[in-house]
Ligand SMILES: O=C([O-])[C@@H](O)[C@@H](O)[C@H](O)[C@@H](O)C(=O)[O-]
C-alpha cells in the first residue's frame with residue numbers, strides 16, 4: 001500500500017427538485033463536497049459529504065494534512081476535529097433550529113460528517129490498491145443486495161423560475177398525488193416499502209395520505225416522518241390512528257424527553273434521525289426507551305466503521321437499525337450500500353433520495369431493481385468518477401452564490417412571509 005500523494009476537495013452544486021418539508025422546500029441547486037484521495041501508486045479513492053460552507057471549509061482545511069499519510073482510517077476523526085478551530089467553526093449556531101431537520105447541530109457533528117468523506121475515500125483507495133471491495137475491508141458482506149425504500153415527498157411540479165431544473169414528476173400535494181408518486185416509484189424502481197416526508201400539511205391530511213397508501217399497498221411497510229413537527233398530544237393521536245398501518249413513526253416530536261413520552265404511551269415503534277445522531281446522545285435516549293429504531297447514516301456518525309459501531313450498540317440494547325438519507329449522489333449510495341451489506345442487524349429497507357437526483361458524478365449511476373441495489377464486488381466502492389460531470393457541477397458552484405442548503409429561504413421566494421416554523425408546529 002502506497003502513501004497518500006494528493007487530496008482533492010471539490011465543491012459542486014447539484015440540481016434538486018422542489019421537495020417540501022417542515023422547513024420549506026428544497027432549493028433548485030444544493031451543495032455537495034466530493035473528496036479524492038490519490039495514492040503514490042495512482043489509486044484514486046472517492047468520498048462525498050455535505051457541501052454547506054462549514055463542512056466544505058473544514059474538508060479543505062483537513063485535506064492537505066493527509067498528504068504523506070498512510071492509507072489508514074484509525075485516528076481520522078480527532079484529526080479532522082482538530083481543524084475546526086482553524087476554520088473558525090466555533091461561531092456556528094448550535095441550536096436545533098439552525099440545522100432544522102437533523103436535531104441539534106454541534107461542531108462535533110460537522111466534523112463527523114467531514115470525517116466520513118475522507119474515511120470512505122481512504123477505504124476506496126485501499127480497496128483499489130488491494131484489489132478488494134470496501135465490504136471486504138469492513139469484514140465482508142452478509143447480503144448480495146441492499147434493499148431501499150421509496151422516499152415519497154409532497155412536492156411542487158416545478159421550481160418558481162422558468163430556467164430552473166425540471167424533472168417531469170409533477171406535483172404531489174394531496175393523498176392522490178402521493179399515491180401516484182408511490183406507484184411510479186414502485187414501477188420505475190421496484191420499491192416495496194414507502195416513507196412519506198411529513199410535517200408539511202396538517203397531520204390529518206398526512207394521516208389520510210398514509211391511509212391511501214395503505215389501501216393501495218396493503219401488504220407493504222409504510223413510514224411517516226414529520227421531522228419533529230408535532231406536540232406529544234398530536235403525535236399520540238397520529239400514532240393511535242396509524243397503529244397497525246406504519247412499520248415505524250419517525251421523529252413525530254422534537255427532543256428525547258418528548259419522544260420518550262410518546263414511546264411510553266404508544267404501541268408504534270419510534271425511529272429517529274434527529275434525537276440520536278451522535279454517540280453521546282445514545283445513553284439518555286436508550287435509558288428512557290425514547291426510540292426503538294435508530295437511523296444510521298455514515299455521514300452523520302463519522303464513517304463506515306462508526307456505522308458498524310452504532311449497529312453493535314443498537315444490537316446490544318435491543319434497538320432496531322435502519323438507514324437515513326439526505327440529498328446525495330452515487331458515491332454516497334455506493335458507500336451506503338457497501339456498509340449496509342456488512343451489518344447483519346440492518347433489518348429495514350434503507351432510505352435514499354437518489355431517485356430524485358437527475359445528475360451524478362459517477363460514470364455508471366446505480367440502478368434499483370426490485371428496490372434493491374446490488375452490492376459491488378469490484379475493488380473499492382466499485383464506482384468511477386465522471387470527470388466531465390464533476391467539472392461541470394463545480395463550474396456551476398463557481399458561477400453561483402448558493403453556499404448552503406436553506407429550505408426556508410427557498411420557500412420565501414414563493415411566500416415572502418415564510419419562516420421555518422417553531423416547535424411544535426401542530
Ligand atoms: O430532504 C429532506 O427534505 C429531508 O427532510 C431530509 O433533509 C432529512 O434529513 C431526512 O430525510 C429525514 O429523514 O429526516
Ligand SMILES: [Mg+2]
Nearest residue numbers: 225250251273
Ligand atoms: Mg427523518
